[in-house]
Amino acid sequence: NAGVTQTPKFQVLKTGQSMTLQCAQDMNHNSMYWYRQDPGMGLRLIYYSASEGTTDKGEVPNGYNVSRLNKREFSLRLESAAPSQTSVYFCASSLTWGNSPLHFGNGTRLTVT
Amino acid sequence: DAKTTQPPSMDCAEGRAANLPCNHSTISGNEYVYWYRQIHSQGPQYIIHGLKNNETNEMASLIITEDRKSSTLILPHATLRDTAVYYCIVRSFNNDMRFGAGTRLTVKP
Numbered sequence: 001n002a003g004v005t006q007t008p009k010f011q012v013l014k015t016g017q018s019m020t021l022q023c024a025q026d027m028n029h030n031s032m033y034w035y036r037q038d039p040g041m042g043l044r045l046i047y048y049s050a051s052e053g054t055t056d057k058g059e060v061p062n063g064y065n066v067s068r069l070n071k072r073e074f075s076l077r078l079e080s081a082a083p084s085q086t087s088v089y090f091c092a093s094s095l096t097w098g099n100s101p102l103h104f105g106n107g108t109r110l111t112v113t
Numbered sequence: 114d115a116k117t118t119q120p121p122s123m124d125c126a127e128g129r130a131a132n133l134p135c136n137h138s139t140i141s142g143n144e145y146v147y148w149y150r151q152i153h154s155q156g157p158q159y160i161i162h163g164l165k166n167n168e169t170n171e172m173a174s175l176i177i178t179e180d181r182k183s184s185t186l187i188l189p190h191a192t193l194r195d196t197a198v199y200y201c202i203v204r205s206f207n208n209d210m211r212f213g214a215g216t217r218l219t220v221k222p
Contacts, residue, residue: 035212042214101162
């Protein structure tokens with residue numbers, strides 16, 4: 001039981017390049033989330049998927065797109081990376097939307113030069 | 114969601130209880146109090162949550178005041194591995210989980 005798995009662990013991009021961050025969970029959870037964390041700050045929600053087939057914007061969605069590929073997988077895409085997107089990205093899942101604890105992956109460290 | 118206020122940092126001696134406070138004076142009746150921690154640069158780890166009753170699990174205890182305006186997370190016997198940033202979050206049923214700056218707990222030998 002791996003929990004929440006994120007790939008890659010590290011990535012360096014040049015400004016303007018695109019990439020997709022992958023996330024998969026094996027806990028049969030219905031809801032999934034993408035957060036970013038910048039130095040010295042708490043986590044900020046980018047997008048979430050309350051259930052398979054739905055996605056919604058969080059606090060900081062600009063510059064990102066997401067896909068809930070199936071119940072297990074939720075990907076985050078940067079179409080044209082900018083230095084302001086340099087951050088650590090965390091994926092999380094929860095059994096349900098609402099009163100259900102989130103379980104996090106160990107993050108992807110992204111640097112955009 | 115109600116906002117929370119936590120001290121930016123705290124120290125605790127190894128083996129002693131760590132008591133981490135959180136103020137949430139604008140909490141509503143349907144909002145839960147959650148606690149997470151983040152060790153170094155790992156993903157946040159869920160610790161415990163509650164509505165109005167005190168809660169205990171294998172990791173910690175959560176004490177919520179009767180008026181629900183504040184709560185305390187208690188780690189009964191802190192170890193060096195409990196050094197982390199601890200986040201107190203208030204969340205209503207239909208809202209997402211929003212993290213603040215948290216409390217940096219340092220457990221000292």
